[in-house]
Amino acid sequence: MALITGLTRDKKVWTPQFVTSIAKNVCIGCGRCFKACAKGILAFEEEEVGDTVKAYMKVLNPGKCIGCGACGRTCPKSCFSFEAVELP
Amino acid sequence: MSYITGLRRDLTEWTPQFVKAVDSEVCIGCGRCYKVCVRDVLAYEEVDEDDSARGYMTVANAGNCIGCQACSRTCGKKAFSFEAVEA
Secondary structure (H helix, E strand, C coil): CCCCCCCCCCCCCCCCEEEEECCCCCCCCCCHHHCCCCCCCCCEEEEEEEEEEEEEEEEEEEEHHHCCHHHHHHHHCEEEEEEEEEEC | CCCCCCEECCCCCCCCCCCEEECCCCCCCHHHHHHCCCCEEEEEEEEEECEEEEEEEEEEEEECCCCCCCHHCCCCCCCEEEEEECC
C-alpha cells in the first residue's frame, strides 16, 4: 500500500500530511492558518451563537491541499488533524 | 527537461517552487517565515551595524525545502525568490 509522496529539493522522499479537519469547538478563528496557506485550502466562517458570533476556520478545498503542514504549524490551538493519503 | 512535481490530495500535479534566496537587503528579520516553515529550511542571522544590529533570515537547509511557499505567504516584505528544480 503506497502513500502519496513528494520530493524535497535535494530529492529526499517526504510524505505529505493532508489536512482532514479543523476542530470547530477548539478553533478561535484567528486566521493564522489562512494567512500561511499558499494554496487557498481554508476559509473563514462565522456563526451566530446567542448574542455573539463564533468565528472558526474550515477546510474549503481539501483536494487542493499539498500536505505541507504549514497551517498546523501556525495554529496556536492545535486544531488541525492530518493524514497521509494512499495512492489509488 | 522536466521538473520535480508533487501530487495534491486530489491527485492533480503541482510543481514545487523551492526557495532560492531571501534578499537580505529587503528582509527585516521578523521571523514569520521561520515560524511557518515545517522543514527547518530557514535560519535567523544578525550582523552588527554601528550602534545597532540588523536581523535577517537566511536559507540554512535548502535541500530540505518541499517548495510549498508558505514562507513567502507570511513575508511582509516579499524578500523570497523561488525556482522549480529539474527532476
